[in-house]
Amino acid sequence: MTELDVETLRRCRRGDPAALGVLYDCYRRPVYYLARRMVGEAEAEDVCQETFIAVFRAVVKFEGKSKLSTWVLAVATRVCLMHLRKRRRQEASAEPADTAETEPMTLLSPSHELLNKEFLKRLADAMDRLPENQRLAVSLRSFEEMSYEEIARAMNCRLEQVRAMLFRARCRLLKLLEGH
Amino acid sequence: MSTQASEHYAPQDWSAYLDGELPAARRAAMREHLRQCPSCAAILRSFEAVQRGAEQLAQEPAPTRPQLRTRLVAVGAAVITQSRTRRRWLLCLGTVLVLVILAGLVAALWHGIEQRSTPSPAVADSKARVTLERVLITRYFVEPPSLEYDVTIHNGDSRPLEIIRVIVSDPMGEKERPVASALRVEPGQTLQRVFSRPVGENTQLRPGSYRILLETSDGRLVAEKVVP
Numbered sequence: 001m002t003e004l005d006v007e008t009l010r011r012c013r014r015g016d017p018a019a020l021g022v023l024y025d026c027y028r029r030p031v032y033y034l035a036r037r038m039v040g041e042a043e044a045e046d047v048c049q050e051t052f053i054a055v056f057r058a059v060v061k062f063e064g065k066s067k068l069s070t071w072v073l074a075v076a077t078r079v080c081l082m083h084l085r086k087r088r089r090q091e092a093s094a095e096p097a098d099t100a101e102t103e104p105m106t107l108l109s110p111s112h113e114l115l116n117k118e119f120l121k122r123l124a125d126a127m128d129r130l131p132e133n134q135r136l137a138v139s140l141r142s143f144e145e146m147s148y149e150e151i152a153r154a155m156n157c158r159l160e161q162v163r164a165m166l167f168r169a170r171c172r173l174l175k176l177l178e179g180h
Numbered sequence: 181m182s183t184q185a186s187e188h189y190a191p192q193d194w195s196a197y198l199d200g201e202l203p204a205a206r207r208a209a210m211r212e213h214l215r216q217c218p219s220c221a222a223i224l225r226s227f228e229a230v231q232r233g234a235e236q237l238a239q240e241p242a243p244t245r246p247q248l249r250t251r252l253v254a255v256g257a258a259v260i261t262q263s264r265t266r267r268r269w270l271l272c273l274g275t276v277l278v279l280v281i282l283a284g285l286v287a288a289l290w291h292g293i294e295q296r297s298t299p300s301p302a303v304a305d306s307k308a309r310v311t312l313e314r315v316l317i318t319r320y321f322v323e324p325p326s327l328e329y330d331v332t333i334h335n336g337d338s339r340p341l342e343i344i345r346v347i348v349s350d351p352m353g354e355k356e357r358p359v360a361s362a363l364r365v366e367p368g369q370t371l372q373r374v375f376s377r378p379v380g381e382n383t384q385l386r387p388g389s390y391r392i393l394l395e396t397s398d399g400r401l402v403a404e405k406v407v408p
Contacts, residue, residue, distance in 0.1 A: 015260030032242035056256030123233040142238035167195040
């Protein structure tokens with residue numbers, strides 16, 4: 001992910017539409033990806049819009065304590081979680097809980113390890129079947145620059161929890177991929 | 181988990197290893213272990229495949245919506261402008277409030293200093309005098325008891341004396357007494373007046389200093405009586 005330069009950020013804070021357009025173009029893809037993974041394609045666009053409105057509203061107060069990309073994704077994370085909570089209230093659905101149990105270790109056979117289209121499609125399906133917070137951790141980790149610390153900040157949890165969530169998510173993904 | 185080459189590292193260690201979230205020394209030991217352990221290498225490879233796949237998924241382009249972009253950016257610009265204007269107004273309002281409070285404080289302080297340090301022109305220059313003849317507590321049948329200040333005011337000046345404000349103070353506290361309309365003492369006139377303040381049912385006259393301050397159009401007149 002590219003970062004905005006200081007001058008563009010300053011112009012964003014002043015409400016310059018051209019600079020806000022640059023910010024939007026810069027982070028639309030990761031925000032959309034996160035939204036799609038977390039709430040599904042149908043609501044991804046809504047989450048995206050809400051995220052950017054929240055980002056524009058708060059960019060005046062952005063202090064630069066973290067990278068702008070991390071901050072934007074943290075905002076997107078909060079919006080996603082809000083949507084999921086709302087949906088849960090409406091549907092009272094039974095989301096598989098993120099238990100502390102670890103899946104029995106499954107390994108991919110060499111043929112699976114090719115990152116071909118088929119594998120990616122299956123991986124995307126498998127990711128959609130992960131519990132919410134594991135899915136969120138894996139999605140955030142998909143953006144190379146995001147460290148455990150940044151993910152923990154975005155998810156408002158401890159670093160150790162991120163480590164455990166990622167491990168459990170990967171084990172579960174391997175099991176789901178093997179089951180295909 | 182193990183640190184010996186012959187034993188295996190736990191799968192969660194390989195997950196953290198893949199993310200580069202382990203201390204350098206531990207990472208180096210695990211890298212060394214990988215060379216001689218095909219089963220650990222297979223675990224790492226599997227995790228890696230999943231991670232690389234997720235990263236690749238994250239690279240997928242998002243659908244483009246130029247109209248939505250234009251609308252969002254316009255909304256964003258409006259929101260920011262509005263918020264900046266509001267902040268500016270709040271800042272102005274805050275500054276004005278702080279200045280008003282400061283001015284009030286300075287004025288109050290100045291007034292206090294003036295009251296304490298400036299000699300009363302009436303006392304210093306004029307021939308107007310006030311005498312506190314006596315203080316006593318009176319108890320009437322219906323009304324609550326009151327502390328009464330029996331005062332004689334003499335205006336020896338050639339111009340009339342107007343009393344605007346009366347403040348009585350005693351060992352029980354200080355109180356301003358109302359003056360219905362400005363009390364006027366003509367030149368050469370001597371006036372007797374009683375100023376009172378209500379006190380509690382069982383209050384007795386306490387020993388100490390009893391003081392009356394008459395604020396006039398020209399300055400202040402003060403009289404004091406000490407009750408032994």
